[in-house]
Amino acid sequence: MKYVMTYRAVEDFLPLAQLNYPAHSARVEEFARRGDLLMVGTFDEPMNGEAMGVFTTREAAEEFVAGDPFVVNGVVASWAVRPWNEVLQP
Incomplete structure (x- = not known):
C-alpha cells in the first residue's frame, strides 16, 4: 500500500x-x-x-504536508491524502 498526496494551488x-x-x-x-x-x-x-x-505511509504524507512551505505559505488551496493499492511492482 502506498499513499498519494494531491495538491491544488490557489x-x-x-x-x-x-x-x-x-x-x-529542500523538504x-x-x-x-x-x-x-x-x-x-x-x-x-x-x-x-x-x-x-x-509516499510510503500516510503518516509521512501528512507530516510532509504539515510542514511544506507551499501549504504553510498559501500556495496550496487544498490537499488530500488517499491510500493507493499498488498492483504492478517491479
Whole structure:
C-alpha cells in the first residue's frame, strides 16, 4: 500500500510558488532521502498548480504536508491524502 498526496494551488499561484520553491524543494529532498517520498511532480496540462506525491505511509504524507512551505505559505488551496493499492511492482 502506498499513499498519494494531491495538491491544488490557489489562483495565480506562480509568483508565490517561485518564492517558496527553494524551501519546498529542500523538504522534497529530505523526505526522498529518508525513503518516505517515492515520487513527486506536477501535472502539466493544464498547468494549473496541481501536483501529486507518492509516499510510503500516510503518516509521512501528512507530516510532509504539515510542514511544506507551499501549504504553510498559501500556495496550496487544498490537499488530500488517499491510500493507493499498488498492483504492478517491479
